[in-house]
Amino acid sequence: MLKAYENSFRFDCEFSVGDAIIQALIWFVLIIFTFGLASFLLPYYGPKAVIERTRVMDMDGEVIGDLAVDFSLGSAILNALLWLLLSIVTLGLAYIVYVYRVLRFVLTETRVQFHQD
Numbered sequence: 001m002l003k004a005y006e007n008s009f010r011f012d013c014e015f016s017v018g019d020a021i022i023q024a025l026i027w028f029v030l031i032i033f034t035f036g037l038a039s040f041l042l043p044y045y046g047p048k049a050v051i052e053r054t055r056v057m058d059m060d061g062e063v064i065g066d067l068a069v070d071f072s073l074g075s076a077i078l079n080a081l082l083w084l085l086l087s088i089v090t091l092g093l094a095y096i097v098y099v100y101r102v103l104r105f106v107l108t109e110t111r112v113q114f115h116q117d
Helices: 017-033 042-051 073-089 094-108
Strands: 009-013 054-058 063-069 110-114
Touching: 009 063, 017 042, 042 063, 042 073, 042 094, 073 094, 094 110
Parallel strands: none
Antiparallel strands: 009 054, 054 063, 063 110
């Protein structure tokens, strides 16, 4: 399966500008309908959309797998509620840390699905 560079891989992201525009429109509508509450979930599902459109390639350019993010809506909501409360208690200061913790949360739930030969 692995060739010359057994430990070397690169990513190829196919998330286009059109995909970004569609995502932005969907999130705009969700934020309007939820009176802004969906904005606390956007940092979870924004990176997830990009990561899930990313392929893993070997150094020869052959696609060997895809990235997948496995977290549930419930776990994202619980995590977002915790940080919402912390942001309120700290008068918004916790939101600075929240952005980085969300990225950590999403990356921790990311895995590589290797293609079968």
